[in-house]
Amino acid sequence: MLFKSMQRSASALRTALIGQKMLKFKARESLVVHPKIGRTIEELRVENRTLEIIWDDGLVLKTKMGLKGSWRIFHEGESWGAEKRTAQLLIGVNEISVVCSGAIEIESYHDFDLRRHPILGRLGPDLLDQNVNLDECVSRLMGYENPDETIAEVLLDQRVVRGIGNVHRCEILWACELHPWAKVSSLSRDDCQEIISLAAGVLQTNFELSTAELAVYGKHGKSCSRCGGQVRVTHHGEANRVLYWCVDCQVRHTDVNSLGNVINHDAPRRIHPAEHLYLSEIAKIKKSV
Template sequence: MPEGDALYRFAGRVHGALAGKVIRAARSHGPGPVPQVERLIGATCLGARSVGKNLVIEFDNGLSLRGHLRMYGTWHVYRPGQRWSRPEREARLVLEVDDAVVVNFSAPVVELLETRALPVYRPLAGLGPDLLAEEFDAAEALARFRDPLRADLTIGDALMDQRVMAGVGNIWKHETLFRCRQYPWARVRDLSDEQLLKLIETARNLLLASVGRPNAFGLQRRPAMYVYMRAGQPCRRCGTRLRSARQGVDIRYTTWCPTCQAPAAGSVSAPPPPEAPHRPG
């Protein structure tokens, strides 16, 4: 699933193609075409932005589009007349301006909303602080981790809860936990505020690095993967064979280093599910 950094890049491309320009054509294809998308024809695009894993495009007629890519969706930008890299039958949404064509392929969620409703629209209003926002609020993210309802969540699950902080998916969950030497099955209640703040800071800096913005790592590109998709391979830090097991309500696999990410002495942590060494992390 595309994560917050991918949506940030998509938003930049869509913004560059549409912002300040009049929509000359707008159409949607099935399954589930976007109702009344033709209402955007003649409107001027005010801009596009990412909100966690969502992309929001606003227009001067009081309407906005929200898209969520889930696992397989993507956004493409083409020149007029340029051949598309995917067939038109896969296009969920097409927006045309004088010098560009923006196409959403295969996103299960694309919807037209009134812009004034965005602040209270549950899929957006319920999100935690956006890790890529200029004014990211780490204290608010920490407070959301400390919600009593999340006390018994494993930290691997809690990091991917978009209501805590928006933008982390399976990739950056893996890399954040590894860089913080954190056992994925530790319970949130067993972690100190200092440990949680370190996880928050690390996740933010990984996403910032991935989109080429200033970060604590001093990187200007997407960081190298230490554990994600490396199940069964040697740890890049200590050489221990990486393990992988199912985790979470989505039953995804989590890969970790048993040495670098060992459970804290004396902590009460749920044991990992049966190991699945042949599945990628």
């Protein structure tokens, strides 16, 4: 019963939060890193009594719930009553606040760092800094330690450059017409320069892209504005982040050997792929029982 109620609560939270920009964040306890205002909430995962919320920049907020712990949803103007005294976390999106109480453990971290680099290498230059050395960023991209790694994955590696979240990653790859699975070693210096200057330009001048400005992110099943092809979505990389791309015009440096690894997670329209993936996992579990 307990597990079921946790799943129900997660399902309601997914509907309220996924795909939304975070407008407010409060934490009663100190956290190592705070999610940034304006970042998009991308996924929500549940395992037993642990619930994780993931933002598009890879920040994970992990809450291990006690037996009486809960995440509750409040609409604008709704009174929170007793929750005000016990609330440990508050996340606000458009007209909705979600409040966590009764968690026995709360931690936050960047999923990239924890999963891949327990002994963390030095972080790369911050592309949000107006004085960033772009040549250094290009060299870091070109000299990436694993030549077989995909450009989609490398763009999220904070040791190369900092500041590119998942929304920007998808948009930059589309703008450069690059296949997301292109091996980083297949890119020329010109390619790398194009990626870095575009990324720095977008991050420094237009950090919060509006939905209308997005070419591929969140547009699965829709037509590409450049070629009329179809925008697709899948999960990619060790952190299994959602990745949107146009199969018809993002073909530069396509690595034919890796195309067989593309798992099709196309979600029906109006359902966020993260939720779709979750629903299909439930169906798989049911089948195997």
